[in-house]
Amino acid sequence: MNILIAGNGGREHALATGIINSESFRSSNSRLYCTSGSAGLDLISKPVNIKPSDIQGITSFAESEKIDFVVVGPELPLSLGLADVLRDAGIKVFGPGKLAAEIESSKIFAKELMNDAGIPTAKFRSFNSEKFKEAFEYINEIKFPSVIKADGLAAGKGVIIVNSKSEAENAINSFTKEKIFGEAGAGFVIESYLQGYEVSLFAVTDGENYLLLPPSQDHKRIGEGDTGKNTGGMGAYAPLLTEQIDGELTKKIENKIIKPVLREMKNRDRKYTGCLYCGLMIAEENGGKEPYVIEFNCRFGDPETQAVLPLIKSDFLDLLLASVENRIEKYKLEFYDKYSCCVILSSGGYPDGYETGKTITGLDNVSDDCFVFHSGTKFNEDKQVITTGGRVLGVTALSEISHKDAIGKCYENVKLINFENCYFRRDIGYRVLK
Ligand code: AMP
Numbered sequence: 001m002n003i004l005i006a007g008n009g010g011r012e013h014a015l016a017t018g019i020i021n022s023e024s025f026r027s028s029n030s031r032l033y034c035t036s037g038s039a040g041l042d043l044i045s046k047p048v049n050i051k052p053s054d055i056q057g058i059t060s061f062a063e064s065e066k067i068d069f070v071v072v073g074p075e076l077p078l079s080l081g082l083a084d085v086l087r088d089a090g091i092k093v094f095g096p097g098k099l100a101a102e103i104e105s106s107k108i109f110a111k112e113l114m115n116d117a118g119i120p121t122a123k124f125r126s127f128n129s130e131k132f133k134e135a136f137e138y139i140n141e142i143k144f145p146s147v148i149k150a151d152g153l154a155a156g157k158g159v160i161i162v163n164s165k166s167e168a169e170n171a172i173n174s175f176t177k178e179k180i181f182g183e184a185g186a187g188f189v190i191e192s193y194l195q196g197y198e199v200s201l202f203a204v205t206d207g208e209n210y211l212l213l214p215p216s217q218d219h220k221r222i223g224e225g226d227t228g229k230n231t232g233g234m235g236a237y238a239p240l241l242t243e244q245i246d247g248e249l250t251k252k253i254e255n256k257i258i259k260p261v262l263r264e265m266k267n268r269d270r271k272y273t274g275c276l277y278c279g280l281m282i283a284e285e286n287g288g289k290e291p292y293v294i295e296f297n298c299r300f301g302d303p304e305t306q307a308v309l310p311l312i313k314s315d316f317l318d319l320l321l322a323s324v325e326n327r328i329e330k331y332k333l334e335f336y337d338k339y340s341c342c343v344i345l346s347s348g349g350y351p352d353g354y355e356t357g358k359t360i361t362g363l364d365n366v367s368d369d370c371f372v373f374h375s376g377t378k379f380n381e382d383k384q385v386i387t388t389g390g391r392v393l394g395v396t397a398l399s400e401i402s403h404k405d406a407i408g409k410c411y412e413n414v415k416l417i418n419f420e421n422c423y424f425r426r427d428i429g430y431r432v433l434k
């Protein structure tokens with residue numbers, strides 16, 4: 001089987017690693033290609049010099065190279081309709097079509113869908129570009145803090161938490177007049193601020209049935225203790241403790257969120273297949289825990305994927321194919337009884353300006369049972385690995401003993417890697433260490 005991964009970050013390196021370690025891949029005459037690339041991906045797949053969002057380029061390549069299966073990593077190509085174009089060309093694709101991907105690419109669509117299906121989420125009002133003036137009236141009625149979110153894709157940055165009416169006015173002006181998020185912010189949602197703790201949960205689905213992967217927790221802020229600016233994610237651990245998510249809460253999430261959303265999408269002729277990322281806030285209410293949806297994403301999360309996929313024991317390639325071939329109900333999903341922790345190494349200055357082109361040393365010193373996923377690297381002319389992005393590497397360690405042990409192992413290995421101005425958070429997983 002010829003497989004192509006569209007995307008080139010840490011998530012895609014974790015997906016590629018899961019695929020090449022699958023028994024079904026190793027025992028067959030399969031080949032893996034990836035839209036270029038990173039130094040890590042180039043070592044395990046054949047690089048293809050096409051951008052992940054170049055729909056025509058990817059489709060032509062897939063047709064000419066006889067690609068059987070395309071796995072789409074990021075949201076942008078999905079929101080542009082890559083999966084539909086490939087399916088029309090007779091190629092199997094992991095990931096939803098354009099209409100289904102709107103669950104991530106339009107917050108207004110997602111919020112209204114949740115409202116209609118009775119899915120718990122923060123109370124909200126949506127405003128399109130014509131009706132944005134009504135937002136200035138609405139902010140007289142709301143409590144603070146409140147949250148203002150750009151309708152469209154904004155690389156995880158389209159969310160502003162406002163603490164007063166004047167901050168809300170500034171935020172609305174920055175969306176509508178200054179257009180800080182371009183067209184993505186022409187429409188927006190104002191929603192109430194949810195209290196609680198966040199959980200990331202992936203449901204792999206064929207549109208009818210789904211399988212849950214171990215729940216995880218991201219660390220979105222740049223600074224220790226969850227301070228400073230939002231980033232793409234600075235680290236993650238999995239699975240969560242039963243105090244954080246137990247069987248009863250999981251059932252609530254399935255019954256109140258996952259089943260209704262898949263049903264509603266199907267009813268609207270937007271059958272959802274692929275990975276549904278549920279970004280949840282867990283609130284303590286009347287002595288129990290209640291899940292609320294912060295957001296849905298139409299793909300695997302990053303960096304959570306780098307912590308979650310190494311816990312999967314069963315054949316990962318076959319799981320992806322089961323989603324495409326309507327076989328999720330029969331797929332037997334098994335996990336290792338292990339704990340995992342992923343720490344992201346970033347370029348100093350990220351998420352603002354940073355320098356690239358720094359030589360990375362120590363990659364060969366990392367212990368064999370650790371994974372190093374590449375987010376922003378490449379080989380230079382001297383075959384040295386250099387930095388190319390804000391997030392550079394994700395180091396994932398596993399332990400059979402405890403979270404504490406996985407976290408400790410992870411930092412032992414992080415210390416072995418170096419590049420100029422390398423920055424990482426030293427407190428990934430602090431909530432499970434308390
Ligand atoms: P989103 O892009 O919607 O996931 O939002 C980014 C981050 O903003 C989330 O991971 C939360 O930490 C925070 N956030 C978003 N919406 C809310 C909300 N309604 N209440 C509290 N925090 C939120």
Ligand code: GLY
Pocket residue numbers: 156218232233297300301302303304
């Ligand atoms: N880790 C957050 C995301 O993938 O959207």
